[in-house]
Amino acid sequence: MIKIAPSILSADFANLERDIHRISTADYVHVDVMDGVFVPNISIGLPVLQSIRKVTDMFLDVHLMIVEPVRYVERFCDAGADLVTVHVESDTPENIHAAIDKIHAKGKKAGIVLKPATPAEAVLSYLEKVELILVMTVEPGFGGQKFMADMMPKVTAIRKLIDEKNPACELEVDGGVAPDTCKTCIDAGANVLVAGSAVYKAPDIPARIAELRG
Template identity: 55%
Template sequence: MTKVSPSILAADFANLGADIQKVQKAAMLHVDIMDGHFVPNISIGVPVVESVRRCTDMFLDVHLMISKPQQYIDIFCDAGADLICFHLEAEGEPETTIRMIREKGKKAAVSIKPGTPVEAVFPYVKDLDMVLVMTVEPGFGGQKFMPEMLEKVKALRAYAQSENPSLDIEVDGGVNRETAKAAVSAGVSVLVAGSCIFGAENPEEMVDYFSSL
């Protein structure tokens, strides 16, 4: 079964607790943190993560789209993150950032933007729980899926077979019924989906669909 990580970026923040209850069957919950510097948008911060943690025991997949992730590892871990995903393109030595996450007892993941060669993440694969391959330019929801990114997924899955067979590969951006099938076929094990889940008439049904792929 495929893991599903509904992105709360597409939820109704006036009714966030209620929206989260609609996707409780998902394997995890995706939380996008944007600083307005690393990406041209600002989303949410620590207080929202703390609030989400209080209203659900779901696994929190926290994606830091910020320039200086090392400054925020501790506070987001303490706020309730179960996994911290930082960008390879962000400031700081990746080895150090991974170690900081591990020292907090959390799972570690790295994300790469569409313009970053997948080979850039290979040196860290053995030390990671997950790699997030962005299938849109990070920063805004509702963008169109970039199918050429699936070549990165295939290359990463092939590399991980010997270095870290249990590595999760996640995609984020433009995931819907059609693109999800292609992603899973390429080797994706975690699907981030926002609009097509929280915008659906029956979000739980969408979670079930993605999980079945």
């Protein structure tokens, strides 16, 4: 089954509890954490995640777009994340492995993220340790960007690696996912789709979530 992970980056932050309940038919709540250093934008952090955890039992998929995430992953787990993903570009391989180990030690799922310029081979040393791999189909940092269809060969390559080495691992895409691009992502091998504006700007959110499942 295709899973949908609406990004609250496109929600109304003054009505965040309401907007999380509006996506209750989705599978994950995608929480984008940006530090203004790794990406040129600042979003939300630990206090907001703690507040979200209090108002929903949904699976919280926390995407850390921060430098040296090993410093903070345990605190995000404690704040309520069910899955924490870290960018392979954000630190040394040793520290990325350490971050994954810290997330697992907290009893949570761990994942890695690849920016558009990062090749599929970057997953190899982490593939058998993680529960999810996220391929960015826009440059991370801002919502509402145009979908990068040229990322699909990378998604397909990573799907092949997952099927060979860690079939239980999920493959997520994030960026520009909408009714006109979701099938492209699914056909390439993704099984979790992050969508922000495509969900929150829809006149009927449950219908849009169903539509994105393909």
